[in-house]
Amino acid sequence: MVNDQDLKSLVATIVKQMMNEDTVANVNPAAETAAAQQSASSEEQDACLPDITELDLKKELLVPNPYDREGYLKMKERTPARIGVWRAGPRYKTMTSLRFRADHAAAQDAVFSYVSEDLVKKLNLVPIETLCKDKDEYLTRPDLGRQFSDETVNFMKVRVRSPKVQIVVGDGLSSAAIEANAADIIPALKQGLKMYGIEVGDILFVKHCRVPSMDVIGEATDADVVCLLVGERPGLVTAESMSAYIAYKPTVDMPEARRTVVSNIHKGGTPAVEAGAHISELIKSMLDKKTSGIDLKL
Amino acid sequence: MILKSKLFGTTYQFKDIVDVFAKANEEKSGDRLAGITAGSAEERVAARMVVANLTLEDIRNNPVVPYEEDEVTRIIQDSVNKRIFGQIKNWTVQELREWILDENTTGEDIIRISRGLTAEMISAVTKLMSNLDLIYGARKIRISAHCNTTIGLEGTLSARLQPNHPTDDPDGIVASVMEGLTYGIGDAVIGLNPVDDSAESVGRILRKFEEIKNKWEIPTQICVLAHVTDQMEAIRRGAPTDLIFQSIAGSEKGNTAFGISGGLIEEARQLALSDGTATGPNVMYFETGQGSELSSNAHHGVDQLTMEARCYGFAKKYQPFLVNTVVGFIGPEYLYDSKQVIRAGLEDHFMGKLTGIPMGVDACYTNHMKADQNDIENLSVLLSAAGCNFFMGIPHGDDVMLNYQTTGYHETPTLRELLNLKPIKPFEEWMMKMGFIDEKGKMTSKAGDASVFLK
DSSP states (O other): OOOHHHHHHHHHHHHHHHHHHOOOOSOOHHHHHHHHHHHSOHHHHTOOOOOGGGSOGGGOOOOSSOSOHHHHHHHHHTOOSOOSOOOBTTBOOHHHHHHHHHHHHHHHHHHHSOOOHHHHHHTTEEEEEOSOOSHHHHHHOTTGGGOOOHHHHHHHHHHSOSOSEEEEEEOTTOHHHHHHHHHHHHHHHHHHHHHTTOOOOOEEEEESOOTTHHHHHHHHHTOSEEEEEEEOOOOSSOSOOEEEEEEESOOTTOOGGGOEEEEEESTTSBOHHHHHHHHHHHHHHHHHHTOOGGGOOO | OOOEEEETTEEEEOOSHHHHHHHHSOOOHHHHHTTOSOSSHHHHHHHHHHHHHOBHHHHHTSOSSOTTTOHHHHHHHHTSOHHHHHHHTTOBHHHHHHHHHOTTOOHHHHHHHHTTOOHHHHHHHHHTOOHHHHHHHHHHOOOOEESSSEESOTTBOEEEEOOOOTTOOHHHHHHHHHHHHHTTOOSSEEEEOOSOOOHHHHHHHHHHHHHHHHHTTOOSOEEEOSOHHHHHHHHHTTOOOSOEEEEOOSSHHHHHHTTOOHHHHHHHHHHHHHHSSOOOSOOEEEEEOTTHHHHTTOSTTOOHHHHHHHHHHHHHTTOOSEEEEETTSSOTTTSOBHHHHHHHHHHHHHHHHHHTOOEEEEOOBOTTSBOOHHHHHHHHHHHHHTTOOEEEEBGGGEETTTTEEOOBTTHHHHHHHHHTOBOOHHHHHHHHHHTSBOTTSOBOTTTTOGGGGGO
């Protein structure tokens, strides 16, 4: 738990220790730093400020003399909203504003980074990509993020032929979501389907993926059900949220209402393993009833 | 009507008003996505040259979506005051621009002329305005409205308290409401975006808001921003509301995609007047945003600025208390980065005021845009200088339900102090009574302490 008071005393302690051990007076700041580095004990060299992103915001109350501290903490338990953050004049406290920027940084990195090739290899995914040439085009041209080149469509036709279920992983708006959840959800999903006697073949990985790309994949592979696991647009609470879009025999330009969606898959929402089991049930039900989306009455 | 211009010896021919309007815009990714932008920076200026020399009559006679096809066009065209239009129909767009900016033209003058303008004329003049022009022009125009209190008076800056919660937990919502009030947020409205749109849930939250409003005698408005039909159902079942909310679009097709029509909005307004809790007469709250028509393929090939102006023309008919553009919410495919968001925010605010509606702005961004909190802080200062009626207020700027960032509880008090602006008078007096500010308007040790409401 870090607040300004703690931080100030931490800084004060470090400075004090440096002063005690470094007896050279009136040196210039650069020399002082070098000297401090040389003379600092290994304990100080290892010293590190606490990770503010590990703080549970719901338990942190920064209002200095609240009318009712207990009551305030109870209020905070009921919402993830950033309340009880107090102020510096009318502005934010330094630490809450750094935490906000840290959470925003994570969200931006999740959007603008790529799923690592190592993960794609490790999970044995078959990589393909949409028509977008880079992230910028992906973000500004949703129409291109749902289309593939003729070569890619032909590749899918040859590689994957009429599977019962085609699982697809797509980066979407959060690569971090895929990095965080794919390795857990895929085995759970496969295991769940296996229990219903459904085997899963090659799993595709789509770079620069928009949700309707699954419709093209459905047509190209002639799969009965396509299940797309895709990164959601990140919020500040988590950048690791993934969704599953599942449809029975999806076709290009079909109504959105034909998709069944399982959203909020992340460790603070529905954990990946649990989601995998749930999705395998949904898929089984779609295969039985030959439908999906709002027509799928469970 | 001349649709051809020349720059550096090159001639540029434009097809029609829709074409030249799109090409005259400041660059926006949404217009690019629609495939209607200028091919070069020079063509953009050439298009503006054409727009500058169109007369208001040319524009009136060529609405971007035909009168016969579109309810929004009909509402806008039918609301034009013929006498005022007759006085200005021979003005060119550049004359209109320079008249608005003229030091002898007052806000009252502009509001009068506004009754002779269509949305397309307002869009056209906006295309010729720089950012500072938009601020200067908007600053002259004050549009106020009355629900339980009066918003938009000179010298005021208000805020909507937006206590959104990922599961609509009433205690969680109330926690955010209480804290926001201590910062002086909520004089515009206490308004929740619900997760659950059902009439039952909407009614439950409205009753909670009503209870708080009455218990603490807060001079403000309450609203739950569900679909209009759900709010109407909640009211019919006895739920208390001051305002009825709806998202609106600039074409009939866009409104159909939102599940509304002019008739439905009027029915909602009548219901709010007859069965709502507000004093009135202004009982409607609308939200808009550039690009929403394209996103539902309802833009008719028209640029997003012009479609946005048409939203305001539609809104005006229903005498709203609040209208705000949600300027950075839609994503980078419509407004790419902070530069485009800031431009669009200033455009929308100016256009709303020139239309004659009480305009606020949700200065915001999503995490897949190239923008951050600094950018919307910049925009909020610019808009406050332009005389914007209200902003959103959210704990630390982080909306935990809609997953985007907007202005926080701390922004409005900062802007008020910086630019010498005040909350709505009765709300300011209430804040003093509660001890959140002293008699000089300075924050006290209770400002920021939500637990004072636990008494």
